[in-house]
Amino acid sequence: MKPGNQTNGALRIAGLTHAVSDRPIFTDLEFTMRSGESVAVVGPSGSGKTTLLMCLLGLIKPSAGRVEVAGADITRLSTRALAAHRRRHLGVVFQFGELLPELTPLENVALPALLAGMNHQKAYASAERLLGDLGVPKDNTTTGLLSGGERQRTAVARALISEPAVLLADEPTGALDWTTRDAVASTLYSLARDRDCALLVVTHDPAVAGRADRRLRLDAGKLTEVA
Amino acid sequence: MIRRSLWWQLLRIGWNIGRGASGDRTRFIALLLASATLALIASTAVAAVAVVDARDGVERTRGPLFADDGEPATALWRVEFDAVDQVQHSVVFVEPLTASAAPPPGLPRWPARGEAYLSPELLRLGGPENISARYGHLAGLVQRNGLASPGERIAYVRPLHPNLRSDDWFKITGFGQAVGLGEAQAARPLSMFLDALIGLLAVPALALLVVAARCGSTARDRRSALLQALGGLARHRAVVNLGEAALPATAGACLGAVPILTAMIVDIRIPGTGYLIGSTDLRAVLWTIPAVVLATVLITLTAVVMLHRIDRAGKTTRPRSFSGPVPRWRLVLCAVMFAVEAVSGFVDGDVGFYLYLAGTLGVLATLPSVAAALSRGLGERIAAFGRRRGRPAPLTAGRWIVAHPGVVTRLAVAVIIGLGLITQVQVWHSRLSDPQKEAVATEQRVGGGVLLVSAETDLTPAQISAFARHLPPAYTILGLHTPENGPTTAVAPCPALRSVHLTCPPTPTALRTGAGDTRVQELHRWQGKQNGQMIVRTGSITGSKLDALAVLSAPEAGSRTTPVKQAAYATLPLPKVDQLGADSLISAKSDSQMARWLVLFGVCGMLILMLAAAVSAAAEFLRFSPALMPLTIQADGHRVFISIALWNLAVPLSLATLIGAAVTAWQGLHFIAVVDEGTFSWETLTIATTTGTLLAFAIALAGGLSATRAAPRWRPTGD
Known part of the structure; x- marks a missing residue:
């Protein structure tokens, strides 16, 4: 059983506040996500969506508040413990995929598992299965030669290989055209749901946000539920 | 006013780029190293010029002024060559004729009869060959103002028993012209050194500069692209580049000048070559160092501006170029x-x-x-x-x-x-x-086992006897006489000939090839080379007309050259002691x-x-x-x-x-x-x-x- 399942939520933030040089970015944010639930965070540019995402990843230490991932408050963890916790419980999909273009998709997907010390046969098997589910070619084509949609689906597969309790996606369709966007968004949501993984998507795109179970709007430093 | 603040702003943008991420630090370090290398090479060239200038300056003061016919001479002067470890050095024989004659530059006084002044480097390197006793009693060291460089090997010797009437002496009235003594005698042209410096060092240094100037920098590339998008022209980018490169270029140039500045404080021996650079020689070019630093900075900045690369990386995961x-x-x-x-x-x-x-x-x-x-x-x-x-x-x-x-x-x-x-x-x-190969081969076969000893004139029986008495017993002496157009005759008493595996011919006999031991065969090879065959005669060496002696020693004689040279300088006028093929060995050493x-x-x-x-x-x-x-x-x-x-x-x-x-x-x-x-x-x-x-x-x-x-x-x- 995953630690995330032992608590009320896979991801919970409480009283989350962050300021840069006395300029508040957001104040007293609260929300909880269940396993298998999807949440979209929308908001205008500069509202602090990416900063919130980085707080959830533990890349930025908030000014105040708690960020509980799989039951542990990551704001109180040491650097080493945070890295280990992130490796076990968090997956992330970046806007531009951030893949290694010289590697094949299979190698790209297996890489985090290999870095985490997983048995390589198991890592490649998992990567192959994920890529199959996502419809990405598994031949020896390098990732740099894939289409934008294929690359982003590879990025989704890479984020899921460690079977995270929480999947964070930062504008995952931001660099894609309309057609590809729908396909990637559909895959992202369905895979997270199927794997009982909490999915938080930061996006500008109403269509992508519309697929989430809940939508939150970050504006003027406050998080509000969108109907 | 507005224009000036724009340039200032652009310079500041560049300045800040230089303190960016790791890639930018690499560029910073690369530019610093390139600039330092250029400055080092430029200052090496300046140092070379200074060393040659100083050498020429000393040369002009220490060469003899020859007396014209009828002009009263103040001293007698003669230069010969000797070698330590097969590296040649000048041995200047002097004999003052008047009490008021000024001694050669670098000497506090004229050496007394049987005294010698040695340069510090000659004394140091000649230690194993007991050089301090070779030319007589060591009177002291030649001072720096009499040396072309602190590493020069030279000796000033006043013979114990000079033949003052000999024509081999030059009559002089003082010192003050260059004649090619010591280091100057064997010096290669400065242009040769500078050519090697340019070909082997400056060209790679320029390659380093090009690489450093074209070295990628994420922050620089982004700001450059932004500047271009905002309508910035090449000159605006150039100013940003100058701002970015100013610090590493200047710091590197200053760093590159540190070695020459250090060499102006203490004498420095160049690794690998053993050459000792005099700090006082370099101080004369202290004024050029700011110019070297400035020129290096300018060259580096010019390269940075001229070789600016606009990069389009970082926008996509699609690789920029997979090489074909x-x-x-x-x-x-x-x-x-x-x-x-x-x-x-x-x-x-x-x-x-x-x-x-x-x-x-x-x-x-x-x-x-x-x-x-x-x-x-x-x-x-x-x-x-x-x-x-x-x-x-x-x-x-x-x-x-x-x-x-x-x-x-x-x-x-x-x-x-x-x-x-x-x-x-x-x-x-x-x-x-x-000839060098032959000399090396002979050296490998007999080493210093055969030495040729000669003097300014034909050797007298008294001189030969005195020389023989100074030698340890393990040495065999053969007298040599080479007439104008005939073969060399080697003469020695029967025991001496037998000791080198020769028979004692009752009459002068041409030496067969392969006769005698290895040392005799080598002597035959070298003497016969000049005058055809070699003749052997049984007889006393003091009772014959001789112009040279061949001193043969066994390997067990230890350091074979040192006692022979010491005996020669103690007993013969203006002597010369050489191994077989010495000229070739010395030139080979010089080449090496x-x-x-x-x-x-x-x-x-x-x-x-x-x-x-x-x-x-x-x-x-x-x-x-x-x-x-x-x-x-x-x-x-x-x-x-x-x-x-x-x-x-x-x-x-x-x-x-x-x-x-x-x-x-x-x-x-x-x-x-x-x-x-x-x-x-x-x-x-x-x-x-x-x-x-x-x-x-x-x-x-x-x-x-x-x-x-x-x-x-x-x-x-x-x-």
Whole structure:
């Protein structure tokens, strides 16, 4: 059983506040996500969506508040413990995929598992299965030669290989055209749901946000539920 | 006002770029090193000019002013040559004629009869040969104002029993003109030194500057692109570049001037050559150092502005350029060139030599293509190994090598060409002329076992007796007389002839080839060379007309030269003591000293080339290593960068170094076989190979650590 399942939520933030040089970015944010639930965070540019995402990843230490991932408050963890916790419980999909273009998709997907010390046969098997589910070619084509949609689906597969309790996606369709966007968004949501993984998507795109179970709007430093 | 503040702002933008991420620091360090290297080379040239100026200055003060006919002379003067460890030095014999005559520059007083002044370096190097007692009693050291350089070897000697009526003395009225004494006598032209400096050091330094100027910098590229998008022109970008490069260029130029400034404080011995540079000589050019620094800064900044590269990287995960495959014909051509070089060994004469030359140049020219193909192959194997074993570092590093073979290729080619050049320089300069080869062969067979002793005039019986009395008993003396147009006659009493395995002929007899022991055979070989055959006569050496003595000693006599020279200087007027083929041995030694300079420059040039390639490789590594940083956020694998850098840079470069060393050794030995002369310096190759390998690991560790430090600071962007 995953630690995330032992608590009320896979991801919970409480009283989350962050300021840069006395300029508040957001104040007293609260929300909880269940396993298998999807949440979209929308908001205008500069509202602090990416900063919130980085707080959830533990890349930025908030000014105040708690960020509980799989039951542990990551704001109180040491650097080493945070890295280990992130490796076990968090997956992330970046806007531009951030893949290694010289590697094949299979190698790209297996890489985090290999870095985490997983048995390589198991890592490649998992990567192959994920890529199959996502419809990405598994031949020896390098990732740099894939289409934008294929690359982003590879990025989704890479984020899921460690079977995270929480999947964070930062504008995952931001660099894609309309057609590809729908396909990637559909895959992202369905895979997270199927794997009982909490999915938080930061996006500008109403269509992508519309697929989430809940939508939150970050504006003027406050998080509000969108109907 | 507005215009001025714009330039100021642009300069500040550039200034701030120089303090950016790891890639920018690489560029900073690269520019600093390039500037420092240029300043060092420029100041070396200035130092060379200063050293030659100082030498010429001393030369002009210490050479004798010859007395005209009828002009009253104040002293007698004569220069001869002697050698320590087969390096020649001047021995100046002097004899004051008036009490008021000024002593030679550098001497506090005239030496007394049987006294000698030695230069400090001659005293130091001649220690094992007991030089302090060779010319008589040591009166003191020649002062700096009488020396062309602090490392000059020279002796001023006043003979114990001079023949003042001899025509061999020059009558002089004082000192004050250059005649080519000491160091000046054997000095190579300054232009030769500067040519070597430019060819072997300045050209690689300029290559380093080009690499540093074109070294990628993420922050610089972004700001440059932004400036362009905002309507900035080339001159605006130039100002930003100046702001960015000003600090490293200035700091590097100042750093590069530190060695010459240090050498102005203390005398410094140049490693590898043993040459001692005088601090006082260099102080004369102190005023040029600011000019050197300024010129270096200007050259560096000009290169930075002229070689500015607009980069479009970082916008996509799609690779910028996967290099195309290496054309097959280039690989074939390299193989053909190798074959030509190999075959040249079986072709006699000039044709074989020119085939070797063409093959060597061809191999060096086509090697980059082969290195690129090999890099790719190596990358594929490393990646396959990583994939098979599930190891991320070799997998990623291997794939990067395949995608960017140029990085490894540049490094490998710099190493291989550098090693090749050094070896060629070393081997070419180890070649000996025929007389030199013969002299070396004789030296190897008998060493100092046969010494020729002569004096200013024919030797008198009294002189010969005195000389013989000064010698230890293990020495055999043969008297030599060489008439104007006839063969040399060797004369000695019967016991002496028997001791060197000769019979005692009742009448003068031509010596058969192979007669006598090895020492006699060598004497025969060298004396017969000049005058045909050699005659042997039984008789007393004091009762014959002699113009030279051959002193033969057994190996067990220990240091064979020292007692003979000491005896000669103690008993004979203006003596000369030489090994067989001494002139050739001395010229060979002089050539080898010249070669040491060239090898020194070659090694430094190779290091600069390798530094340029390493900087380029590190910069490239830091350009594509950020691609891995997002992954490490999820996987906590920061330490993987060091492993990747080792697989990506250290492993291929170490292999390239070893392959380069093997190819170089083969080329060098093959050359020696082709021309049937020269020696191969395994020491030079070992030093160069070890340095190359260490540099490979150092640059890999630096790149890996730099990326490791940068990884935790990576943040997703693109909102």
